[in-house]
Amino acid sequence: MRICRFDDDRLGVIEGDTVADVSAALDVLPAVRWPYPPGDALCAHWKDLRPAIEKALETAPRFPIADVALRAPVANPGKIVGIARNRKNLQSETLDFVDPSAANVRRDDDPIFMFIKANSALAGPADGVVLRFPDRRNDPEAELTIVIGRGGTNIPYDEALDHVLGYTIGLDMTMRGKESPSSRKSLDTFALIGPCVTTADDIPDPDALGFSLAINGTGIQKGTTADLAFDIRSLIAHASTFYTLHPGDLIMAGTPVGFEPVHPGDIMDVEFDRIGAMTVAITAHR
Numbered sequence: 001m002r003i004c005r006f007d008d009d010r011l012g013v014i015e016g017d018t019v020a021d022v023s024a025a026l027d028v029l030p031a032v033r034w035p036y037p038p039g040d041a042l043c044a045h046w047k048d049l050r051p052a053i054e055k056a057l058e059t060a061p062r063f064p065i066a067d068v069a070l071r072a073p074v075a076n077p078g079k080i081v082g083i084a085r086n087r088k089n090l091q092s093e094t095l096d097f098v099d100p101s102a103a104n105v106r107r108d109d110d111p112i113f114m115f116i117k118a119n120s121a122l123a124g125p126a127d128g129v130v131l132r133f134p135d136r137r138n139d140p141e142a143e144l145t146i147v148i149g150r151g152g153t154n155i156p157y158d159e160a161l162d163h164v165l166g167y168t169i170g171l172d173m174t175m176r177g178k179e180s181p182s183s184r185k186s187l188d189t190f191a192l193i194g195p196c197v198t199t200a201d202d203i204p205d206p207d208a209l210g211f212s213l214a215i216n217g218t219g220i221q222k223g224t225t226a227d228l229a230f231d232i233r234s235l236i237a238h239a240s241t242f243y244t245l246h247p248g249d250l251i252m253a254g255t256p257v258g259f260e261p262v263h264p265g266d267i268m269d270v271e272f273d274r275i276g277a278m279t280v281a282i283t284a285h286r
Helices: 023-028 046-056 157-163 232-242
Strands: 002-006 010-015 018-021 062-064 080-084 113-117 129-131 142-148 164-172 191-199 210-215 218-224 250-252 267-272 276-284
Touching: 010 023, 023 046, 113 232, 142 210, 142 232, 142 267, 157 164, 157 232, 164 250, 164 267, 164 276, 191 250, 191 276, 232 250
Parallel strands: 080 250, 129 276
Antiparallel strands: 002 010, 002 191, 010 018, 018 062, 080 113, 142 164, 142 250, 164 191, 210 218, 210 267, 267 276
């Protein structure tokens, strides 16, 4: 199932080139009062919500996907975890735009290098990417993004996928410089996800998904999640040794080599097997 959020917080299911409005299913979610429980309510109550969605699909109105504004499919992630330089053959790289003194180099004593992106960086395809510092170098990184469905801490490797609700496409936007990764990667719209969350039952092997990224029609990245140095189970298990994971938390899994800066006016097209495709516009901050 491919779940999306569109227009004014409508809940949808993407079926081919259409979106079915299943917002009526949201009535099964419990009412909450402050202080709110941790995690995203939709993800936390997915077992109750899915049957309601399937029922709503029987009579749901449908709209061409081109006619709706797609928002971030996870509305309230508790945290967004990024994984830096998670690709094979890392030691042979020579990237002249990366400052070796910056705190983004994977170390032998911490092989999976994590950072946190601010929740305020969350955006969806309809929001686009807004460059606050267009005079600096800003690079898009296409990444499989894990959506946690069942929380936990110290999750064993063999049980890691049991905690996944599904997967979405992530654009881990990066401004180059000497600031910490969490600073340079947390600008507004720099954690863009979409167009939907494909539930885990429709992605039996997240470590074998092909994907591509193009800027203005020119291919920049093309690869597969098999190119990652650390597999999806490892990332979930490792993150859970540092943080308690809650439903709706996002883990951006990393990206292969293929970097090109973007500028206001550019258009990005990114596609992942079994998830879909999205077109994202680049604008300047005002």
